[in-house]
Amino acid sequence: xxxxxxxxMAAGAWYNCxxxxxxxxxxxxxxxxxxHRSLSPAERGDISPKLRALLGTTGEGARIExxxxxxxGFNIHLGTGxxxxxxxxxxxxxxxxxxxxxxFGPNVxxxxxxxxxDPALRRxxxxxxxxxxxxxxxxxxxxxxxxxxxxxGDNAIVGAGSVVTRNVPANAxxxxxxxxxxx
Numbered sequence: 001x002x003x004x005x006x007x008x009m010a011a012g013a014w015y016n017c018x019x020x021x022x023x024x025x026x027x028x029x030x031x032x033x034x035x036h037r038s039l040s041p042a043e044r045g046d047i048s049p050k051l052r053a054l055l056g057t058t059g060e061g062a063r064i065e066x067x068x069x070x071x072x073g074f075n076i077h078l079g080t081g082x083x084x085x086x087x088x089x090x091x092x093x094x095x096x097x098x099x100x101x102x103x104f105g106p107n108v109x110x111x112x113x114x115x116x117x118d119p120a121l122r123r124x125x126x127x128x129x130x131x132x133x134x135x136x137x138x139x140x141x142x143x144x145x146x147x148x149x150x151x152x153g154d155n156a157i158v159g160a161g162s163v164v165t166r167n168v169p170a171n172a173x174x175x176x177x178x179x180x181x182x183x
Contacts, residue, residue, distance in 0.1 A: 009094075032048070033070060037068070055074070075092035079100030096110055109145045111147055141158055141159045144160060156173070166179070
């Protein structure tokens, strides 16, 4: 039996992102993100009701500032006390796990999808989803970009504006484009 594009995406196989089922999931996420952005801070709380219901898991005290954007939402898992500052974008075609006590500065971006290198296949919508795992007590500086397939260890620091293209070990500080260890 042929797998659906969502099943291929979840399995980490090449899939076509131009798909009615995936479009429907993205539409649900867009509604949740809209509610999160549109509610007053008092009504929204730490995470708006629709967005909280959409996310894979949310630990106690997790907070997402508005505006926020995600592709699907159901692949995002937030530990206890996670803080995502304004302007965060998570393209969660694969699981994104953010450990307890981790903080994102403003405009941090997490990109799980990788488009095909062949231009014809890329135009046809072929991509693969790569998970991102961020440990506990990590600090991601404003404007940092984290590519798919990356793991960032506990207590690490990613400097503002860095582009993380390789795994970051626990307790390390990385900066730059591409991000490299310092001190």
